[in-house]
Amino acid sequence: MTFARYYHAGCPVCVEAEQTLLELLAPQVNVEIVHLGQAPDRVAEAEAAGVQSVPALVVEGKVLHLNFGAALADLK
Numbered sequence: 001m002t003f004a005r006y007y008h009a010g011c012p013v014c015v016e017a018e019q020t021l022l023e024l025l026a027p028q029v030n031v032e033i034v035h036l037g038q039a040p041d042r043v044a045e046a047e048a049a050g051v052q053s054v055p056a057l058v059v060e061g062k063v064l065h066l067n068f069g070a071a072l073a074d075l076k
Contacts, residue, residue, distance in 0.1 A: 002029045004059040007046045010037045013069040014055040021057065021066070029059075036075050043075050 006021065008014030018033065025031060034042055036054065046056070050063040053071050057064045 002059065004029055004031045004057055005034060005049070006031055006055065006057050007034045007036055007042075007051050008055040009070045009075060010035050011069045013067050017055040017066045017069075031057075040075065043072065047072055 004025070006018060008018060022031065034046070036043055036046065046054075046058075049058045049061075051058065051065075051072055052063075053065055054069050054075070055066045057066060
């Protein structure tokens with residue numbers, strides 16, 4: 001099973017991307033949703049993973065930046 005982590009800030013762009021993304025991913029992909037507005041202690045984790053803006057999906061160490069909701073620096 002593939003593990004992915006979806007980071008977002010709860011904005012409309014992020015929520016829409018989340019809904020679309022979850023519909024498109026295969027059921028074998030286990031996705032953890034991380035709302036950085038509700039878990040600000042995880043911003044450093046996202047930054048260490050290479051996330052520069054949200055929404056972003058991290059899969060097997062690769063970051064896929066989706067659209068642009070907010071810069072990660074704005075969430076600090």
